[in-house]
Structures are given as structure tokens and as C-alpha cells.
Amino acid sequence: MDGTIVGIDVGTTKVCTLIGEPDPDGSIRIVGLGIVPSAGLHKGIVVNVDDATAAIAASLEEAEKISGHPIERAYVAVTGDHITSVNSRGTIPIGYGDHAITTGDVTRAIEAAQTIAIPHNRRMVHVIPRTYIVDGQDGVRDPVGMQAFRLEVEVHIVTAAVASLHNLVRCVERAGVEVTDLVLQPMAAAETALSSAERQMGVVLADIGGGTTDIAIYHEGTIAHTAALPVAGYQLTNDLAVVLRAPLEAAEMLKMRYGHAIPSRVDDTDRVDVAGFGDGGLQTVPRRYIAQVLEARTREVIHLISQETKRSGYDGLLPAGVVLCGGSTELPGLKELARHMLDTPVRVGTPQEMRGLSDAVSRPAYATSVGLLLWGMHHGADVAIHPNGRRPATANVLGRFMGWVTRAFFPQRAEDHRS
Numbered sequence: 001m002d003g004t005i006v007g008i009d010v011g012t013t014k015v016c017t018l019i020g021e022p023d024p025d026g027s028i029r030i031v032g033l034g035i036v037p038s039a040g041l042h043k044g045i046v047v048n049v050d051d052a053t054a055a056i057a058a059s060l061e062e063a064e065k066i067s068g069h070p071i072e073r074a075y076v077a078v079t080g081d082h083i084t085s086v087n088s089r090g091t092i093p094i095g096y097g098d099h100a101i102t103t104g105d106v107t108r109a110i111e112a113a114q115t116i117a118i119p120h121n122r123r124m125v126h127v128i129p130r131t132y133i134v135d136g137q138d139g140v141r142d143p144v145g146m147q148a149f150r151l152e153v154e155v156h157i158v159t160a161a162v163a164s165l166h167n168l169v170r171c172v173e174r175a176g177v178e179v180t181d182l183v184l185q186p187m188a189a190a191e192t193a194l195s196s197a198e199r200q201m202g203v204v205l206a207d208i209g210g211g212t213t214d215i216a217i218y219h220e221g222t223i224a225h226t227a228a229l230p231v232a233g234y235q236l237t238n239d240l241a242v243v244l245r246a247p248l249e250a251a252e253m254l255k256m257r258y259g260h261a262i263p264s265r266v267d268d269t270d271r272v273d274v275a276g277f278g279d280g281g282l283q284t285v286p287r288r289y290i291a292q293v294l295e296a297r298t299r300e301v302i303h304l305i306s307q308e309t310k311r312s313g314y315d316g317l318l319p320a321g322v323v324l325c326g327g328s329t330e331l332p333g334l335k336e337l338a339r340h341m342l343d344t345p346v347r348v349g350t351p352q353e354m355r356g357l358s359d360a361v362s363r364p365a366y367a368t369s370v371g372l373l374l375w376g377m378h379h380g381a382d383v384a385i386h387p388n389g390r391r392p393a394t395a396n397v398l399g400r401f402m403g404w405v406t407r408a409f410f411p412q413r414a415e416d417h418r419s
């Protein structure tokens with residue numbers, strides 16, 4: 001279908017496929033969706049290709065059924081604690097005389113910024129230009145057409161373990177869909193959960209999902225830092241299961257139905273029945289006790305967000321505070337606890353700028369899914385990743401994706417491979 005954008009958010013808890021049609025007003029009309037429980041993932045990473053493929057296929061099938069259109073290719077969100085990011089700078093001479101900067105110069109500067117040492121088992125997922133410096137003048141957003149002797153660019157580079165990318169791409173391909181682009185989950189979520197004023201002022205986006213807490217820090221309108229932390233909703237559930245000696249399913253139900261992140265907000269006379277393992281039958285547990293268990297791990301997650309912000313070097317430069325999304329932000333009291341611990345403005349970000357079947361995905365858990373569609377709309381051909389604006393034509397789609405990454409970033413290596 002021409003003009004249609006598809007996003008697949010392969011989360012640890014759920015797989016969500018959305019089909020969207022861009023509206024002229026800048027919003028996206030959701031015309032198909034498939035939300036199914038995830039399988040074969042641990043902390044955001046594929047650990048069982050068959051199970052993950054089956055879950056992705058089920059999600060695609062549901063979305064196709066609703067929209068009535070077959071899905072051929074899609075943007076896919078990626079995360080996991082194998083993700084790392086770094087800011088780098090590239091400089092090129094423009095020449096003497098009346099030289100104006102061309103798009104070719106910008107591409108060369110971006111390529112120069114990519115000449116950083118990356119282990120052979122890692123690949124770049126994103127190379128995002130943050131700002132340009134023209135003859136020492138910084139803060140330039142678009143240098144094309146400016147007269148200059150020297151062009152510098154600052155880029156944000158996200159790298160990931162090749163094996164993890166490979167497994168994710170393979171699952172999507174085995175489910176019958178070509179991967180248009182991989183997009184870092186919090187950068188997708190930021191597309192819909194953050195306002196441009198927040199990005200300009202400086203803000204932390206933290207997506208607390210089921211398996212990972214994904215972070216993207218924006219400053220002066222551009223991405224400044226990204227990270228994926230391997231602690232999220234699953235650990236909260238697991239803590240309850242261990243402490244109460246109850247199955248994970250029972251602990252998950254308790255968390256969703258009776259959970260709270262601030263024990264003092266829970267009536268200390270409230271009690272709930274929990275089914276334990278074996279023949280133990282029902283045990284009666286104070287609701288406040290459940291909240292105490294959840295509070296401990298929630299504090300840890302918020303502390304990790306704070307530590308990562310300090311590590312980024314942008315702490316103190318983020319007056320717009322923290323925007324939380326992801327399913328775990330549904331835990332009552334979590335936002336207040338974060339506000340108290342971080343001593344900064346905190347709000348929960350829900351997907352914006354969408355129409356059509358939007359009710360089903362209007363919760364914070366779907367920020368990444370909706371954001372993927374907006375990413376496709378806004379960044380369709382990421383110039384830093386496709387310097388030639390072309391995709392290589394090889395027979396195998398997985399080979400095509402990996403080959404495309406290789407050619408884009410390691411042209412010499414790719415030539416070696418072909419000869």
C-alpha cells in the first residue's frame with residue numbers, strides 16, 4: 001500500500017504491530033493493529049528465535065486482518081543492554097575561495113565523524129547529526145549553502161551487538177516481512193511522547209517496560225544520550241513471586257490489581273488472597289506488604305534513571321525534567337515516587353498525534369509502537385545511514401540489511417567482502 005507505514009515493537013511483554021497512514025496535518029491515522037503477548041524475548045533481546053518469530057507472525061496477521069492489507073516491510077524497534085551510545089565529531093575542509101557547503105560535504109563530515117573504533121561484533125544503528133560548526137561558529141542546524149573553509153559536525157552514534165540485531169531481523173524476516181530500518185526504542189517513543197519544547201529545554205525520556213528501562217536524553221532540540229537498562233516491570237513481578245512464594249502469573253495479577261509504589265498510600269487493613277505454590281492453598285497478604293516489595297524495586301529503577309542521567313553529563317541541563325512511558329508507569333504511585341526522588345518535573349507521556357484506531361494504543365505502553373510510525377514519517381530516509389539514498393539490492397533480506405549497514409559504515413570492508 002503506497003504511503004503506508006508499518007512499525008513492529010517487539011517488546012519483552014507484548015509484540016505490537018501498527019499500520020499507519022500519514023495525514024496531511026502531520027498526524028498518523030492508525031488503520032491496522034495487532035497486539036499479542038510476546039515470547040522468546042528476555043530483557044528486550046531475542047533468546048528463542050522460533051518463539052519470537054511465532055509471536056511476531058501472530059501480531060502481523062492480526063494487523064493485516066484488521067487493515068485488509070498485506071505487510072511487506074516495517075520499521076522495527078530495538079533495545080537491550082547491548083546498546084551503547086557515544087557522541088563524536090567529524091571535521092572536513094571545504095576549500096579556499098567562494099565555496100558554499102553542499103549536501104555532499106555534509107555527508108563527508110558525517111562519515112568523518114563515524115571513524116571511531118568499533119569492535120567487530122558491534123554495528124552502528126543510528127548516526128544522528130546533532131549540530132554543525134561552520135568555521136568555528138557552533139549551533140548551525142543546516143549548513144548547506146553557507147560559505148566556509150571548514151565544516152564540523154557533532155553526531156550521536158548508537159551501536160549494538162551484531163548478533164542481537166541479526167536475531168531480531170531474522171525473526172521479522174522469518175515472519176515474512178522485510179526490515180526497512182531498525183530504530184532504537186526510546187528514540188521512537190520520544191517521537192510521540194515528547195513535545196518539541198521539552199526537547200529544546202532538555203528532558204529525559206524513560207520508557208519503563210517489561211524487560212528494559214530505555215532512556216533517551218534530549219538537549220537543545222537534539223538527541224544527547226541513549227541507554228538501555230536491564231531492569232523493569234518483570235523484576236517487580238519476580239520480586240513479588242519470590243517473596244510470596246507464588247507463581248509469576250499470580251504475582252503479575254497482584255501487581256496489576258493491587259500494586260502501589262508508595263506503601264503509606266495503601267490502607268494498612270487491606271488484605272488480599274494469593275494462591276501459593278504446591279498444596280499451600282491461599283495465603284492472605286496485607287496490601288501494604290505488596291506495596292513495600294514493589295516500592296523497593298521501583299526505587300532502584302528510578303535511581304538507575306538518575307545515575308544514567310548523571311553519567312550522560314547532562315544532569316543539571318534538563319529543566320523539562322523526566323517524561324515516563326512504558327507499561328510499568330501504570331503502577332499507581334510510581335510517578336509521585338519519581339518526582340520525590342528526582343526532585344524534578346515528572347509526567348507520564350502517552351502517544352500523541354494519531355487518529356483512527358487510536359483508542360487501543362493510547363496508553364503509555366504504546367509510545368514506542370506509535371512513535372515508530374512517526375519516526376517512519378519524519379525520518380523516512382535517514383541521511384546519515386543512507387548516504388547515497390539507496391538500498392543495496394541483494395537477494396536475501398537479512399543479508400541486505402546487514403550488508404547495507406556494512407556498506408554504509410565500512411565501505412572498505414564491504415568492498416573486501418565482495419571481491
Ligand SMILES: Nc1ncnc2c1ncn2[C@@H]1O[C@H](COP(=O)(O)OP(=O)(O)OP(=O)(O)O)[C@@H](O)[C@H]1O
Pocket residue numbers: 010011012013014015038043044079208209210211212213232233234237252255256259325326327328329330331332364365366
Ligand atoms: N497497572 C499496572 N501496574 C503495574 N505494572 C503494570 C501495569 N500495567 C502494565 N504493567 C507492567 O508493564 C510491563 C509491560 O510494559 P510494556 O508493554 O511497556 O513492555 P514491553 O514494551 O513489552 O517491554 P520492553 O519494552 O521492556 O521490552 C509489564 O511488566 C506489566 O506488568
Ligand SMILES: [Mg+2]
Pocket residue numbers: 009011012185207209210326368
Ligand atoms: Mg517497550
